[in-house]
Amino acid sequence: MKKTTTAEQRMQGDVATGRDTRTAVLTRSIRSNVPLRKTFVQANKGSVSRHGPLKDFVTGRDLRGLRAYLIIVAACSNGDNGWSTTHDSAVWARLMDIHETALSQSARTGAWRALRRLEARNLIECSRSGTMITVTLLREDGTGKPYDRPVGDHEENRFLQIPTTFWTQGRAEKLNLPGLALFLVVAREKHWVALPADRAPEWYGWSPDTHARGLKQLVDLGLVQKRAFKKKAPFAPLGFTIAHEYRRALITVPRKPQPKKKSVASTTP
Structure with missing residues (x-):
């Protein structure tokens, strides 16, 4: 051989x-x-x-x-x-x-x-x-x-x-199509935002299932953060339901441009 x-x-x-x-x-x-x-x-x-x-x-x-x-x-x-x-x-x-x-x-x-x-x-x-x-x-x-x-x-x-x-750093390579699309959806918002799957067909043009799978992948990979909150629901047994909000994780937040270093002028003794 x-x-x-x-x-x-x-x-x-x-x-x-x-x-x-x-x-x-x-x-x-x-x-x-x-x-x-x-x-x-x-x-x-x-x-x-x-x-x-x-x-x-x-x-x-x-x-x-x-x-x-x-x-x-x-x-x-x-x-x-x-x-x-x-x-x-x-x-x-x-x-x-x-x-x-x-x-x-x-x-x-x-x-x-x-x-x-x-x-x-x-x-x-x-x-x-x-x-x-x-x-x-x-x-x-x-x-x-x-x-x-x-x-x-x-x-x-x-x-x-x-x-x-x-x-x-290869983050885009890890995302499937729903994940990449939902990354852009989350990136479009500056703060925590609710992204209910049932509104996806009206707001974005794809199915609720695609929407939910994209958000799940982003959270699983640590590219997006998720938090729960109470949502008033008069017809729910407890008067509320649990919904979720999303925002970018720190590793996907836009970076601040680094200030240009000033050159130090040489002086003649």
């Missing part, structure tokens, strides 16, 4: 993983948190429907597409290249972890198809030249309008923030 030499082992190990590639993208964007308009998760009050573009990922069972979209927002929303980013199709495949389950050419094709699905939802524009693919952000509400960075100055510009450690 042929033994693998130390040199061969080193060559096999020196290959970037999906997490390595996502970390490199986030490091290059030079940020602690990634902004995402709240209208991606849920439309504003007064809209004909409260459902945001997130609904289509959940009902379409498109976990790969949702993960891809969130990392695209992280890669493009710093504005250094006009809300665009360009990578080889193999790099896009690695960003989405497609390379783990497909051979090289199939992974490249899978990445292109995933990006085209996002384009069909009016969330991005993408173009291809040879093996290079350029992706440009559009507004997160799915209207197809050009992207601009949300600044929170009015309702359409309110945003949630996802800390870059959500990707670099």
Whole structure:
């Protein structure tokens, strides 16, 4: 039986993983948190429907597409290249972890198809030249309008923030589709909030079961905190029922930007 030499082992190990590639993208964007308009998760009050573009990922069972979209927002929303980013199709495949389950050419094709699905939802524009693919952000509400960075100055510009450690420390990788969707729901709120499963079809567009499973996974993984409270119920035997509220756990709270260190000027004696 042929033994693998130390040199061969080193060559096999020196290959970037999906997490390595996502970390490199986030490091290059030079940020602690990634902004995402709240209208991606849920439309504003007064809209004909409260459902945001997130609904289509959940009902379409498109976990790969949702993960891809969130990392695209992280890669493009710093504005250094006009809300665009360009990578080889193999790099896009690695960003989405497609390379783990497909051979090289199939992974490249899978990445292109995933990006085209996002384009069909009016969330991005993408173009291809040879093996290079350029992706440009559009507004997160799915209207197809050009992207601009949300600044929170009015309702359409309110945003949630996802800390870059959500990707670099592998937390996103642990979540299934309900868990990732509900993470965005909880992240949309600043404080403790009740998220009753029976309101999920009206508020978000998915089933109560999906809603409950997503919240349970987040609590089980320690990404979200849960607390019980009494809710007045005139027809209940005790006059109340027990409901629950949720908020982000500390490890998923947006990080405060570190102040820039002032350089100490040298003095001449």
